[in-house]
Amino acid sequence: MSTRYLSGSAVALVTPFRHDRSVDTDALRRLVQFHIAAGTDIIIPCGTTGESPTLSGAEQFAIIRTVKEEAEGKIIVAAGAGTNSTEHAVELAQHAEKAGAEAILSVAPYYNKPSQEGIYQHYRHIAQAVSVPVIIYNVPGRTGCNVAASTILRLAREFGNITAVKEASENIGQIMELIEERPEHLSVLTGEDSMILPFIAMGGDGVISVAANQVPSQVKSLVNAVKKGNLDEARTLNSTYRKLFKLNFVESNPVPVKYALARMGMIEEIYRLPLVPMSAENKVIMDAELASLGLI
Template identity: 40%
Template sequence: MKSLQGLGVALITPFNEDGTIDFPSLENLVNYNVDNGVDYLVVLGTTAETATLNSDEKKQVIEVIKKSNNKRLPLVLGIGGNNTVEVTKQIIDSDLEDFAAVLSVSPYYNKPTQEGIYQHFKTIAIQSPVPIIVYNVPGRTGSNMEAATTLRLANEVSNIIAIKEASPNYLQSTDIIKDKPFDFLVISGDDEFALPMTLAGGSGVISVLGQGMPEMVSKMIHFGQNKQVEESYKIHYDLHSLFRLIFKEGNPAGIKALLSVKGICKPYTRLPLIPASKSLISSIEKELEKISVLS
């Protein structure tokens, strides 16, 4: 699916100091990304603090993003969990008319076997009205979806079109890229691995930093897709410190700090997450100043 290549961004949910959703800032964020080179938007992923949103809030966030986007970019909706029947029901019951795909995380906490992971995604995919992007993030789920399982899904389940791969083992990503079907997308789920994975034959990234630095990250990925290695790595190393700073105190505290420095939203999170420290905000400010001088 060509529309889901390049730079996708996992949008945050901006909050006010009292914990309510800051919808005007969400609109600003969508427009900022649409206007600065992003290829598609991911709605209600982990970065959106979806676990802290109630069902009404999720519906409101979806509607605001759809309205702000106004069909300018493809949308992907996050629907995942560790109860296969419930995830399937949520997908079936959701209005997916405006979404190109569903992003669904590998079951967390239960720690299923590889066969269990395969059956979970197969069950979801065969009942979903839109394509599925599977999401492997062992650092959050407590289990790894091995390359062999991903390739089995890619070859045997036609409605599974991509993986967002966030394993810390880069070689696992290259194992998938090497043996995947031609039209199966391998999307980086880690900003630091985004460029090397793209150059190795991947399809881009679903990025956290990208929503705060959309112009630079999109140029980096697009240079990578065109095999313009020197140009792409120049940007990669300009952003190198920010890739790490925004995760230093957890996600999305870091990216919200960066966005607050840029005046796009406030830095507030919902418990159990807390906003970035003053020292981290200061470090991000200094790095942004350095990048503005470099560019």
């Protein structure tokens, strides 16, 4: 398997807030150090797991700058910079690059339901506006539209800085088409922790993970085990963390993972509306799983 620039275990980083709902910069710096120590390959602030729809432009810039400073070149810093207005998405991408992002994660334009040509034009404008690599984020369950494999392949072939796709469609046929027909520089990453084992076994390059917020070294070990063909080890790791992968989506992401991180003593359990705390019933279930894994 060839080594591509954007591959391995990437964390879709949460944004820690203080009780007044301002960004908790101290906690953010601690999270970066946690991931450096765990061997996470790529750290991605300001994505949807980072509650990006609730962040101002100034906050986005400051968060990326803080993560970049704390990383000190020890981990690749990509950054979420997507929205459903192409003009605004271009601005966000440019600001993220100025803040120090080494790559841009740009979600497919949601709600608008553009045609495949509209999606192509959206990403074309973004790719031409920045010099850093662009990661296409395809998550139909959230956006209401699917970025077809043919559109992703067209973009990757025409723009050298479209170097990865975060593919969260769970469409095996589409995933295989991407893996088998991609240009050499295109990384194909899963956006689903529960898909890590089969996805990489099919030839995928890694994961952009929610669970890596809680168990970064274990997610990295799972990725590496599959890549090396150590399937018994991979199956054991997958079985151990399967319930956690599922529980992280028992309510809208990132509510469960932020609750877990708060229980682990890493951040405060603070969200920005319209997200609210997890139900008491689901907190009990999450607590039991965290305890069984030795995380609390």
